[in-house]
Amino acid sequence: MALEHAILVSLLEKPGSGYELARRFERSIGYFWTASHQQIYRVLGRMEADGRLVVREVEQQGRPDKKEYSVAGPGRGALADWLHKPIEPESLRHDLAVKIRGAAFDDPAALIREVERHRQAHRDRLAHYLAGEARDFTGPEAPAPPDAGQELQHVVLRGGIAYERMTIAWLDDVLDTLHRLTGRAPGPAV
Amino acid sequence: MALEHAILVSLLEKPGSGYELARRFERSIGYFWTASHQQIYRVLGRMEADGRLVVREVEQQGRPDKKEYSVAGPGRGALADWLHKPIEPESLRHDLAVKIRGAAFDDPAALIREVERHRQAHRDRLAHYLAGEARDFTGPEAPAPPDAGQELQHVVLRGGIAYERMTIAWLDDVLDTLHRLTGRAPGPAV
DNA sequence: TCCTTCTATGCAACTCGTTGCATAGACAAG
DNA sequence: CTTGTCTATGCAACGAGTTGCATAGAAGGA
Known part of the structure; x- marks a missing residue:
């Protein structure tokens, strides 16, 4: 809960x-x-x-x-x-990964647009987070020195930024893979 | 579903x-x-x-x-x-981040053990993923050349590896922040 | 005047996910 | 011969989360 x-x-x-x-x-x-x-x-x-x-x-x-x-x-x-109270390290629920693995039983090329769409959404989120970081923590308007609450909010936000950067890089990897598969074996590959 | x-x-x-x-x-x-x-x-x-x-x-x-x-x-x-059918880019559900932000209203030092525990769990998962990657994709036993299904399974696994590495680095950042706060302002900080 | 948008709160029905429990065959250790 | 472990399947109850709908005041535009 x-x-x-x-x-x-x-x-x-x-x-x-x-x-x-x-x-x-x-x-x-x-x-x-x-x-x-x-x-x-x-x-x-x-x-x-x-x-x-x-x-x-x-x-x-x-x-x-x-x-x-x-x-x-x-x-x-x-x-x-x-x-x-200790909590369990959370596990991922990543729909897009299910789709990527499912593409082996369909047309991998058809997934390229979807992956590009997700990549753009993550780029947008990253830009949004970076703007928030500049506004609240690293910019000239930010309070100095920050208190504990602000330090903790900032480290959580840095986590969000790291997550988005990692995800964008991974989606680039996915796109490379899909292009390679499409060039090598057009159409369904099972 | x-x-x-x-x-x-x-x-x-x-x-x-x-x-x-x-x-x-x-x-x-x-x-x-x-x-x-x-x-x-x-x-x-x-x-x-x-x-x-x-x-x-x-x-x-x-x-x-x-x-x-x-x-x-x-x-x-x-x-x-x-x-x-397009799907929505998923959003995070990260309990630990809620705890980190909540630590501002409790004792940040008390969270250090919990974060270390999570860090270890992610290190274990990373080791597990890397072992699986060597066994199935990059090791001498791996099939060559891989088919489309294997390429796609591999890129998904690379995503898991990237996620764990990112998370471990972030948790190091969190631990640094908690130590800094604890050294500077022991006890509850609100 | 009507339509839309923003603020603001909420119900009902449903599916998804978790927790706790129960059953049962096969096998190994003590 | 009992206990424990692994394989294997499942129910019941509950809480979490989604979807669709409904209401209503205030403001602005067509």
Whole structure:
């Protein structure tokens, strides 16, 4: 149930509504965890019922009212418990790799466009991460000296950057392989 | 439902029982997709009911009988459909990153052991992958020249190797950061 | 006026994935 | 002869995650 913990961390960094959390999960938190708004609202409701969060109705001008959540004592305790408990090193779930291996039973050439599309998506993400890094950590606007929270956010972001760079390089390798196979043996190869 | 497709690919590479598939998902297929035996048996049953797989009872000596599954025409068609349909670039789900960011609200030093443990697990996986690569692709026993299927399996494995190397380097970065924070500001830092 | 977009919250139904448990044949060690 | 291990299959219950739909206030444009 790591979504709960990701929400606790995000709300400790800054209280917010379900809608705001959903947007954070599209950017900074989204570097390492994703969630849809339906999931977030459901979990927020449960955590509030369990006493891990407190909610405050906030009236707004020019917008619908919102419910701002923040972390209660038991929520902080639950997060601390989880932080002190070992977790299993996660395993990959990589659809594209399944496709690549499946291409042996279809037309490898047909996969080239798909791989190029993914490569572009990763290039876009990398650019986005680098822009965020410059804005928040390495640029002239960045706070100096950073506190522990910022150091930790930065090292997580560096992980995202390393991941995207590695993935782009690997997709280049995949494209080379597909071109080689296509040149050598056009059409289905089984 | 990529598990279905991963099973189809694996059974096209070589027919097998649920038990055998579960073991493959602990090794070669497991480089990029994981599944427990319960999940596999359930999906195998459904796919057989849907006519995507055919099953054959095989009597064995010195072992319980097994059910050997292989891919039927409709299964191959379903795989081809999926291969030709674009998929979304996957997003990460990285528990450890949640913990690292959460450490700002706890004791960063307490995380060092956990990160070291993960680092060791990734080193072990890397060694395992490299051994597999030498055995199947780059060593003297490897088939030469490889066919398309082997080329594609190899490039996927190279992706796993690149991922592990990247992750180990990143975890070193994380450890440096945690040591720096611990030396500078022992105890909780919020 | 209607349409769209953005903010904001939520339900219902379904599939996917995990956890715990159960069964059972074959074989080896003690 | 019991215990443990490996092979082999499976159910039941639950929690996690996705998809589709619904509602509603505020703002801006056609």
